[in-house]
Amino acid sequence: MSAPHITIGRIGEHAGETITLKGWLHNRRSSGKIHFLVVRDGTGFVQVVMGKNDVGEEVFQRADHLGQESAVIITGVVRADARAKGGYEVVASGLEVVSAAHDYPITPKEHGVDYLLDRRHLWIRAERQTAILRVRHEVINAVRDFFNGQGFILADTPIFTPAACEGTTTLFPVQYFEDTTAYLTQSGQLYNEANAMALGRVYCFGPTFRAEKSKTRRHLTEFWMVEPEMAYADLNDVITLAEGLVTSVVARVLDRRAAELKVLERDTSKLEAVKAPFARLHYDEAAKILLDKGLPFQIGGDLGGTDETVLSEQFDGPVCVTHYPAAIKAFYMKPDPQEPDKALCVDVLAPEGYGEIIGGGQRLDDLDLLLQRIKEHDLPQEAFEWYLDLRRYGTVPHGGFGMGIERVVAWICGLEHVRETIPYPRMLYRLYP
RNA sequence: UCCUCGGUAGCUCAAUGGCAGAGCAUCCGGCUGUUAACCGGAGGGUUGCUGGUUCGAGUCCAGCCCGAGGAGCCA
Numbered sequence: 001m002s003a004p005h006i007t008i009g010r011i012g013e014h015a016g017e018t019i020t021l022k023g024w025l026h027n028r029r030s031s032g033k034i035h036f037l038v039v040r041d042g043t044g045f046v047q048v049v050m051g052k053n054d055v056g057e058e059v060f061q062r063a064d065h066l067g068q069e070s071a072v073i074i075t076g077v078v079r080a081d082a083r084a085k086g087g088y089e090v091v092a093s094g095l096e097v098v099s100a101a102h103d104y105p106i107t108p109k110e111h112g113v114d115y116l117l118d119r120r121h122l123w124i125r126a127e128r129q130t131a132i133l134r135v136r137h138e139v140i141n142a143v144r145d146f147f148n149g150q151g152f153i154l155a156d157t158p159i160f161t162p163a164a165c166e167g168t169t170t171l172f173p174v175q176y177f178e179d180t181t182a183y184l185t186q187s188g189q190l191y192n193e194a195n196a197m198a199l200g201r202v203y204c205f206g207p208t209f210r211a212e213k214s215k216t217r218r219h220l221t222e223f224w225m226v227e228p229e230m231a232y233a234d235l236n237d238v239i240t241l242a243e244g245l246v247t248s249v250v251a252r253v254l255d256r257r258a259a260e261l262k263v264l265e266r267d268t269s270k271l272e273a274v275k276a277p278f279a280r281l282h283y284d285e286a287a288k289i290l291l292d293k294g295l296p297f298q299i300g301g302d303l304g305g306t307d308e309t310v311l312s313e314q315f316d317g318p319v320c321v322t323h324y325p326a327a328i329k330a331f332y333m334k335p336d337p338q339e340p341d342k343a344l345c346v347d348v349l350a351p352e353g354y355g356e357i358i359g360g361g362q363r364l365d366d367l368d369l370l371l372q373r374i375k376e377h378d379l380p381q382e383a384f385e386w387y388l389d390l391r392r393y394g395t396v397p398h399g400g401f402g403m404g405i406e407r408v409v410a411w412i413c414g415l416e417h418v419r420e421t422i423p424y425p426r427m428l429y430r431l432y433p
Numbered sequence: 434u435c436c437u438c439g440g441u442a443g444c445u446c447a448a449u450g451g452c453a454g455a456g457c458a459u460c461c462g463g464c465u466g467u468u469a470a471c472c473g474g475a476g477g478g479u480u481g482c483u484g485g486u487u488c489g490a491g492u493c494c495a496g497c498c499c500g501a502g503g504a505g506c507c508a
Contacts, residue, residue: 031471032464051465068458083466102459103443108469109457110445114500170506187508212506213434225508304505347508356508404508418508429500 003075009043011088014078021046021074021090024125025066025101027108035063037092039074045127047084048074050092059095068107069125071098117419121433124423131260132420135253136409140205142252143226143405146245147203152228155195155202157188162383170211172221184209187402190332190387192229193363196398197390203228215428216305217417218355220406222426229400235344235362238399239320242348242358243276245403246318250274253412266414270316270352279315283323283342286311302328309353318357319349331373334362334399346401354411360401367391 003018011019023041030036033052038045052060066072075094080087106122116123123129147154160174160182176182188204195202205226212219228245230237250271253261261268281289290297290307297307303321312319323342326335333343345361364370370391374381381388409421419425424433 027469029467029470030464031467034465034467036467036470038468047468049466053465081466083468085468104458105443107444107458110469112445112501115444208508210507214506215501216503216506219507223508302506305503359508402508407508 007043008039008041008046008086011044011046011078011086011090015080015088016078018075018077018093019090021048021072021076023072023074025068025070025072026127027068028063028066030064033060035060037063037066037072037074039072039090040125040127040130042130044086046086047089048076048092049089050095055092055095062097063095066097067100067102068104069101069122071101072096073098117425117430118432120424127263129420131263132409132413132415133423134260135257135264135413136405136421138253138257139249139405139409139412140224142249143205143245143403145252146248147226147228150201150241150244152201152203153195153199155192155199155204156206157185157191157195157204157227159185159206161185170213172209172211186210187225188227189229189400189402192227192400193332193387193398194390196229196231196400197394197396201228201230213428217419218305218407218410220418220422220425220427223418223422224405225402226405227400227402229398231398232396233362233399234397235322235346235399238360238362238401239278239280239322239346240276242320242346242360242401242403243278246278246348246358246408247274247276249408250412261413264413264415266412271412273316274351275317278318278320278348280320280322281311283321283325286321289314300325300327303347305355308349308355312349312351312353312355315351317351319351320346321349322346329361331377331379332364332370334364334397335369344399348401348403350407350411352411352414354407356404357407357411358401358403360399362397362399365391365395365397367395 003020005020005022006014021039021041023039025037026040026045027038028035035050037048037050039048050063073096074090074092076090076092078088079091081089105119124133160176162182171183171186173181173183186208192202192204203226207222208225209222211221228241254268254271287297287299290310293310295307295310322345323336324345326333326341326343329343329345333345336342336344343361347356348358349355350357364373367388370388374384406418406421410418415421419427
């Protein structure tokens with residue numbers, strides 16, 4: 001067992017060599033005097049061929065009774081073989097059983113969603129799940145590299161917050177020592193604005209919490225959001241930044257995670273079509289399209305899930321919907337001077353019916369108007385004094401957006417539900433494992 | 434919170450109101466190129482819970498519990 005340890009992900013670099021694999025038994029087939037052991041090690045899956053004559057009676061018998069997910073160390077020769085799934089297989093000469101497993105609950109056949117989610121800590125070992133989680137990793141790194149490359153400073157915002165940032169959405173309260181209630185953040189937005197006034201261009205990237213009783217394929221109660229914010233920026237700058245981010249992330253995953261997308265059977269032609277600039281739709285234009293299609297859309301209202309799907313189907317790539325009615329948007333959105341009943345905001349809708357992945361816009365930078373909005377929204381002014389200071393001391397046009405990582409990953413991977421895009425999804429009725 | 438669908442073997446699912454079934458998994462046996470391998474055999478059941486109708490309920494009725502999809506809201 002002195003052969004060098006290699007990972008399955010790089011097995012192609014070792015054709016003809018005697019190597020060691022450290023992993024787990026994923027599946028086993030047998031044909032009397034030859035076993036086919038599918039082994040995984042976290043970097044990939046490979047078939048190990050074990051002939052009775054090559055390893056001897058004792059090892060051969062032991063392999064015949066190994067349960068799924070037994071931890072094994074295999075020694076053997078890497079061989080290119082057209083019959084192997086990844087192009088390579090390992091001809092075994094040795095087997096060490098590190099830990100024998102029995103009755104692994106997730107068998108190679110079908111399982112229901114509830115059953116799998118109850119065993120999420122094991123489900124993540126599946127080939128599909130590891131592919132998704134690698135794509136998530138790539139998306140997150142692509143996001144960070146994009147902002148870092150554009151001169152943005154990572155400035156994290158608090159997760160314990162004293163009050164609602166937007167005042168509308170439901171928050172998770174937590175007891176903060178004896179007599180104070182704190183809330184888990186639902187957005188780093190307001191702090192981001194302060195950070196932008198200090199550092200120019202900033203972003204925060206962390207978990208966010210929403211106590212909405214939403215029960216759909218696009219919702220988690222705990223999800224990760226990246227939020228950039230720029231000083232001296234208008235709506236156009238915000239849209240350009242969003243386009244740059246989305247195209248850069250998609251291109252990066254296509255470039256570096258082709259193998260994972262193949263496992264997921266993703267139609268990559270749809271992703272290759274994602275190029276800037278994106279189509280732009282004024283809210284009024286969007287409303288016209290929906291009404292022309294005969295949808296029961298209320299002018300002045302927000303877009304529903306079906307509305308978003310219909311709109312995104314009109315275009316190949318993502319769509320930017322701008323100028324929503326100010327009345328249905330958050331208090332910090334800046335009204336358009338050209339049409340004061342509309343906000344300088346943008347929602348980016350992903351293609352193929354994946355819906356909103358980005359929401360943002362230009363912020364209200366006028367002190368008096370902001371005070372008025374806080375009153376209109378029935379928010380306690382004293383809680384926002386620090387935020388109002390940003391308008392008292394050197395206020396400038398500024399803006400930014402938030403992008404939900406899980407929705408982006410679900411879209412890029414072509415998934416039915418966001419619950420598979422994070423190792424341990426938190427949902428309305430799921431807090432375990 | 435509302436609407437729709439569902440809950441039967443470890444898993445995925447069948448079963449006109451009339452003997453509780455199959456495939457996979459497990460165990461035993463067979464097979465030197467299998468790809469969710471295949472072939473033969475065995476074990477495995479409080480049909481989500483409570484009550485009702487009936488000679489007889491997995492099946493019909495009522496209430497409850499749990500889950501899924503969707504709506505609203507949002508990223």
